[in-house]
Amino acid sequence: MLVFTRKKDESLIIGNEIEVTILNIGSGNVKVGINAPRYISVHRHEVYEAIKRENLAASKSQIPKTDIFKKLLG
Amino acid sequence: MLVHTVSFGDLDVPEDKIITFKEGLPGFAQLHRFVILDLDELKPFQYLQSLDDPPISLYIINPFMVDPTYEFRLTDSDMADINCKNSSELAVYAVATIPENPGEATINLMAPIVVNEKDRLGKQVILIESRYSVKQPLLADNNTSEAKAKGA
Numbered sequence: 001m002l003v004f005t006r007k008k009d010e011s012l013i014i015g016n017e018i019e020v021t022i023l024n025i026g027s028g029n030v031k032v033g034i035n036a037p038r039y040i041s042v043h044r045h046e047v048y049e050a051i052k053r054e055n056l057a058a059s060k061s062q063i064p065k066t067d068i069f070k071k072l073l074g
Numbered sequence: 075m076l077v078h079t080v081s082f083g084d085l086d087v088p089e090d091k092i093i094t095f096k097e098g099l100p101g102f103a104q105l106h107r108f109v110i111l112d113l114d115e116l117k118p119f120q121y122l123q124s125l126d127d128p129p130i131s132l133y134i135i136n137p138f139m140v141d142p143t144y145e146f147r148l149t150d151s152d153m154a155d156i157n158c159k160n161s162s163e164l165a166v167y168a169v170a171t172i173p174e175n176p177g178e179a180t181i182n183l184m185a186p187i188v189v190n191e192k193d194r195l196g197k198q199v200i201l202i203e204s205r206y207s208v209k210q211p212l213l214a215d216n217n218t219s220e221a222k223a224k225g226a
Binding site for chain 1: 081099100101102116117118119130131132133135139140149150151152154155169170171172173174176177179182184185198200202208209212213
């Protein structure tokens with residue numbers, strides 16, 4: 001892992017197209033601004049991990065051998 | 075094309091039903107080819123079956139059936155990924171998690187699966203700044219369960 005020390009309003013360039021700027025430094029959190037092309041998706045890591053976990057849990061679903069879901073059909 | 079499913083044996087699926095997920099799915103990045111199986115006995119669910127290894131499958135459901143007010147906006151990058159210019163070309167599904175007690179089933183409204191049906195391209199998108207949960211209780215009378223508290 002590359003480690004940098006940055007001050008407020010300083011930034012990093014990743015590749016040719018991604019710029020990461022430290023916008024504000026608080027106590028216990030930093031505000032980060034990202035300029036990237038629209039085809040690059042940026043997500044909070046914990047959100048992505050939560051969706052990964054949910055997909056793994058979903059893949060272990062039980063076959064719904066019950067009628068309780070039929071009411072959703074209206 | 076014969077599709078091997080763990081739960082339903084071998085099913086014959088036309089080649090033109092294959093949906094390509096370029097990035098795979100979160101947690102299953104290595105899986106790119108899927109089909110959606112419609113089986114009467116599974117209604118209201120459908121079955122998203124991987125054609126790559128491992129042959130995982132997910133129960134999916136029409137999210138508007140569960141929450142008629144469900145809405146979201148796709149980013150330009152999501153639209154481009156599935157070659158979509160007009161959202162009316164899209165089919166939308168939510169992934170269901172059905173535990174041993176089916177009354178505790180949830181659906182993931184934060185990361186819907188969108189499919190460009192014309193080009194057969196799919197993506198599980200992550201709704202940025204979404205108010206929707208990855209664990210929305212599927213049955214309304216279960217809305218007070220701990221499933222909701224666990225939502226991310």
